[in-house]
Amino acid sequence: MKYYMVKFSDKGTIAVDDTILVKGELSCAGSHILDGYKPLFSAEAVERLIAKGYEIAGKTNVGEFSLDLVGEFSYYNELEDGETLKGAAAELVKSGEVKAALGVDMNGSTRRAAALSGVAFLKPTYGTVSRYGVISCAASGEQLGVYAKDADAVAEIMTVIAGNDKKDGTSLRNESYTYNTNDDVKGAKVCVVKELFDKADDTVKANITSYAQSLKAQGVEVEEISLDFVDIANTAWQILMCAETCNNVSRYDGVKYGHRSENYRNIDELYVNSRTEGFNFLTKAVILYGSDVLSKHRYADCYDKALRIRRQVADKMKELFSKYTAVLTPACSKTEYAQYDIKDAFTKVFEESVFTAIPNLVGTPALVSNGVQLMGNHFDESKLLSIAKTVERKGE
C-alpha cells in the first residue's frame, strides 16, 4: 500500500491526511479529479501545530474523499495482491514513524482504520476544531480529528488544534479547549449497545467483552442496553452525507483546476467527461444517491426526513448520556478487511458505517482505542480519553 502522497520531512512528527490542506503541497483527497492541485493556504489545524513547533512529515494517502472503508479506493493507491486493507495514517502512527496524524472523520474511515491498526483516534465534538482547510464533503458532520498511539498523545495534539477560528462559521466560540486523561473513572457508567454488538463478528465481540471486563476491574459499571434507532440513524447520516458530498464535489468540474478531460467539444462534454474520468465508482454512486435525495420529488421523504431524524437522535442521545458516561461499541464489524470490488463499496461502507454514524449525525465525540469505540456526550472528550487510558495502562 501507499503511505505517503508526498513526504516532505524526515524529522516530521505529524502526518496529515490528504483531505487536509498544506500550503503549496499536493492535496488531492485521493482523487484523480484533484490531480496536481496545490492549495494557496494551509488548514488552520496545520498552522496551529506548526506555530507550536511541530513539524509536518507529509501527506498521507486516503481513499477518494474518504468515502471508502479505510483508504483502499485512493486513485493513487498501490495495493499488492492479497494485502489486507489498512489506513495509511493509522499504520504510520502504529509503526512509530510519526507521533500523531490528522484525519477527517466523515463517514467512519478514520475510526475504522484506527481500530484495525490498534491506535487511538479521536473524532472531537463538532465545532471544536476548525474545518478551514479541510477538503469538505459532508460539512454538517465531518470533523478534523487526531490519530495517535495513546490517549495522552491525542490529548496533547487536540489541545493545540482545538479552539475558535473566525475563518470557519461553524466553529464554536471558546478560544481554547483543554483535554486530559486523568479524570477519575471510578463509578463511571458505560453501556454496551446490543444492536451494534450483535452486528460484529466473534473476534470483535470478544474484544468488546474483554474491554468491558477491564473497565469493570477499574470500578466502571458496564451495562448492556438496547438502542432501536441505530440503523435509521445510519441511514439518515448516509442521506445527509451523500447529499452534502454531491453538492461539495460539484465544484470539481474540470474548469478551474485538477483533472480536465482532453476529450470535449463544448462545456457540457467538458463537465461530463472530466467528471466521468476524475471520480471513481464509489464517488459516482454517492453523487447519484445524494443528487436523488435532494431532488424535488424526494426531498421531503429523504433529505428533510433525515434532518428530522437527526434532531430526534440528538435528543435520544442526550437522554442516554444523562444516564451513562460513555457508550461502548465496535468501530467496525471485523478486525481485518480483505480487498473487494469497488462496485460493492457503496453498500459495504453503508453497512459498516452503522457503528460510526451517530457521532457524525449529532456532532458528539467518539474515541477509538484498543480496537473498540467509546462515544460520549458533547465536550466529554476528556472523560472518554480518561476511560481509554485506564485500559491502555492495564495493557502495559
Added chain:
Amino acid sequence: MAYELVIGLETHVELNTESKIFCSCGGHSSPIEPNDCVCPACAGMPGMLPVMNKRVVELAATAGLMLNCEINRYTTFDKKNYYYPDLPCAYQITQLNHPICVNGLVKVKTAAGERDIRIKQIHMEEDAGKLVHGGNSSYVDFNRTSVPLIEIVTQPDFRSPEEVVTYLGKLKSMFKSTGISECEEGAMRCDVNISVREEGTEEFGVRTEIKNMASFEAIDRAIRYEAQRHMDALEFGTEELVQETRRFDDVTGKTSAMRNKETEADYRYFPDPNLMPIVIDDEWLEQIKANKPVALDEKAEAYSEMGISDKEIAMLMSEHTVAKLLDDVIALGCNGKDAAAWILTDCAGILRKAGLKLKDLAITADGLSFLIKKVEEGKLNRGAAKKTLIAVIEQGADPVAYCDEQGFLVEVDSSMIESVIDKAIESNPQAVADYKSGKEKALMAIFGACMKELKGSGDPGQIRTMLIEKLKN
C-alpha cells in the same frame, strides 16, 4: 373584450458593501482587471468556508424596513445547485425557506392613481461571475462572484408597465440616496412575471416570465410586447399560451421562449450547513432601525422645509455621500440652506473646474462647518473661504490648517470696528451729509469704505448696525 394585465417582479439589487458577502475581497464595485478581486473562497477552492458579512444583513434589513417589511429574526441560507462555468462552486448560496424580510408594502403613484404593491419577501444571495468570449475560447471572470445581492419579490400587484417603471424608479432613488446600493448600470436586474386576464375576473391567466432585464426602457417595452402577445392569443387564438421563461431581444423588441434546459432545472435546494442560522435579536434590530437612513420622501420634505430648492434636493438625492455631508454639517450647527449652497454652488463650481464630479467631493463635515461658521462670524471673508475650498479640493489641504497658514482668520473686536467706522465717517463728509439729509443710498459708500478697510473681515450685519447707530449722533 377588456383585459387586465397582472405583473409581479423579482428585482436583484447589488448592495453597497466594502467586501463580498462571504469573504473579505473588496473593491468589487470599481472597474478592475478580470479576476483582480478574487480569493480562494469566492473562486470556490476546496478548504475555504463562507463567513457571513454582517453588513450585508444590516443593509438587507434596512432595505426591508424602507419597504415596510417585517424582519425575520431567524434567517437561514440555502444552496442552489446548477452547473455553469461562471459559478465556481456549482452552487449559489441564497435564501429559500427563511428569507430576511417578508410582507412589505410600497405605494406606487401613476397617472392612473395610487396602488399598493405588496412585497412578498426580500432575500440575500451571492452573485455569479461572468464569461468573456474571445476567439475560440471562453474565459471566466470571478470578480463578481459572491458580490452581495438582495432579491425583492413582489406579489402580482402591478397592473401596468407605468406602475412597474415607477416602482423601479422609486426603489432606485431610495437605495441610491441612502447608500444601500450604488444602483449603477446593471446593478439592478429584473425578472418580470406577467399574465393577462379578462377584466373583472379573479383567476390568473397563464403566466410567463421574462428574465434578466437591466434597463427600465427595455422592461417597459418587454411588458408591452408580452401583454399584446397574451391578449392576441386570448382574443384571436393566435397561439396557445404556455407557462414558460422567455427572454427579451432589445433589437427586435420581441420576447422568445428560452430552451427548456435552461428553465426546467431542479436546483436541489438544501440548507447550507456551513452557515449557521442568523438570529437578529432586539438589540441588533434596534441598532439597525436607529441607523436606518431617512427614506427619500421624508428626507426631501425635510430639505424643502429648510428652504433648499427643488433642484438642489434633486442633486442631493442622486448623491448619497453629498447628502450625508450636508446632514452632518447641519448636525454640527450650520444653517441648512446656506450649507446646501456652499456644497452645491461653491464646492460644485470648484469641482467642475477641476474636472471632478460632485461625488468626488472630499471634505469632512468638520472642515466644511468650520469654514461656514467662520464666515458667518465674520472671522473669514468669503473670498478666503473659497480659496481654502480650492486648496482642499485640488490639493487635499486641511481647511483649519490652511486658513491658519494663510493668515485668513481675522480676530475682530468691536473697538477696532469702531475706529474704522469713525475713520470712514471722517473721510466721507459728503456721503454723511447726504445720508443725514435722507438719501439712504449714501450709506453704501460709507459702509463700503468700512468693509474695504476691514478687508472683508467682521460681520457685515453688525458693522452696518454700528454704522447706522453712529450716524444718528
